[in-house]
Amino acid sequence: MRITVIGTGYLGAVHAACMADLGHEVLGVDVDWTKIDALSAGRPPFHEPGLDQVLARTVESGRLRFGTSLQEAAEFGDVHFVCVGTPQKAGSNAADLRHVEAAVGGLAPHLTRPALVVGKSTVPVGTAAGLAAVLRDAGSPAELAWNPEFLREGFAVNDTLHPDRLVVGVTSTGAEEILREVYAPILDSGDTPWISTDLATAELVKVSANAFLATKISFINAIADVCDAAGADVTTLATAIGHDARIGSRFLSAGLGFGGGCLPKDIRAFMARAGELGVPDALAFLREVDEINMGRRRRTVELARGLVGGSFLGRSVAVLGAAFKPDSDDVRDSPALNVAATIQLQGGQVRVHDPVAMDNARAQFPTLDYAPDIRKACEHADVVLHLTEWRDYVELDPEWLGSLVGARRMVDGRNVLPLPAWRAAGWDVRSLGRSAPA
Template identity: 55%
Template structure:
């Protein structure tokens, strides 16, 4: 039986499996496009909070759209797979974290989602992977679906996400591109119907095969990570020669083949995507026997991690050679501004390392302190910048929140014990801090 044709104007029922950061943003976005959406997650507390229009994480603008979608009756939540069986399109948005002790991705939740859906979906329907996965996963999931459905009622597609934390609303409703990995015109047509308003608004669309769609996301993240590691490598040369890395990065950015974005020297990248995806691509290259490619990709990660050690060294120098017995104020816990995500956060890693070397660390972050406390309760968390800096021997700016960048040195000058500041993000104006009597390093 071939699936019936679905016209782009037809009302669509959509399910979203996984109500984490990606799944919640996608479910809200689909509801905003006018679809009837049900989001499913096995975590009952999370679903209860979302049903009450409460975001379990920080993301600018998303909470208001969540409330509007729920109140309009276009979005609801469940903990049961049975409740989503009647949807026309099922988006799998579950996590694929790095496996402990390995560079490979943990695909347990992806495999479970596809299997449980295939056992229930009556079809015609498509199950669409949005999770970031190793190449070959979509093909395996298509085999799983065929095994459970007989191969005629349900198809698999892959539609990778490109969300930037802190910009999820924009990236969902106004993406810079859409990628469809499909095996039939019917699946392509159905995905076009899902995204019709976005496509009509001029969003570029690439229709391709499974493997290419899977590789687009990890390749994009690896490339962005490479730019960060490259400028940080150049920053080390600048330190050794007396050159200035910020004007250098600015000059490079005027070349439209290079661009200025992601040429930010400093503490390096973190979060739940770039580190994991770089390592997954390394694992893929290794498994394929592409040793030179694997070495190149591995070095991107190694350079990035080395920046944390460099920050610790600079801080140690400012403290006269040791963290033992010193008070250190750390500004920033999240891996970047406008999020409460502390996964693989360079800021948190440096703070914990200083603590382990004997420092008494007081940390402040506008929104991420609770997330940080859940994984590292041994750190002291302060409600204000001033409280964190009281009697500090060193202030370390490690996440470039705007309020930290705009901070007046005078705010802390009479609070700290020693006027030492380490700018881990090259976010401060050195001349301003030096004029206020601070010893500044970046």
């Protein structure tokens, strides 16, 4: 099929490359020439495992190309995926829909033949109905559908080509048939459930999933505080309750909490939309979920400050990790960088290292000191903070690292280091939910 992807950020670039890899002819459109030039050369403008290979082969094959013209997109495509960002609105919890509205509003006047416009961006419920009205008001014969994304950064290519479910919100059988054709190479395997519903339900599926995951993370982090107070170990507790099939073990890792460009802003936008719909109390619990999550950052700073005697003044602090999660260079709402910046404001001399996110971190927090490698980050450090669970950090030799630092003090903000081995090497290790010294 002839497909366009409007917006070539994280979601759009992955979706465009994967749709071309499925055999479709794809045109990616963006207003940012820097992205267009990089993608046209087969280079992803961000770090995502496996994307570089898919992008290179689909661009080389001629099935995937990029441009900046919505008119060209309208003339080329039969299916138009809208993949632009919906950040948090300044001064509000609500989602900023300007990019989505601009994409559909700019495309609509050029859609002079039947086509399907498919939203993939995460939006408040009711947005799709409003965008369908934009198409009608422009006199366009195009129809609107919604097909939410469920990508995990670090696994986005696999999640696109082998999704655990495909959800489509449609208003006609024709629209559903078109989307079944788009995803036919995936559906033919018989492994992917297909869920067809109305527009509002499709919009709510994504934000509800993110709200549930955020709640699960904040639940175990709240339990971590109880474990600290009682002298218990939250990692063992999480393993035990995770064996209950009704609960499951995924997203039960206590630690520094969630960040990134999705969960934090999505739960806030969900609360804001519930208020607009007249049911603010329905999602009031998400305020506590958000507060628990932000509290993990403050607690991590407190643990580190306690290890260095109650003040960061004149103290050298090594921060291992800048991305909000491993296998990504995304530093949006990064808990690690938030902690690093807070310690710097409190007088600490902070050095940050990350395997791939250094450039993005430097752009957002230029006043922090960035080390080219782990050795330089940790030399003579009074305390080391492990804040992003990259394998390079998890597999560190505590004796080797101990030979570099000024004092063997560690805050494991992700609860993944083997505490017996580190403590046997003379480290004073604290973490969230199992921070009591041996």
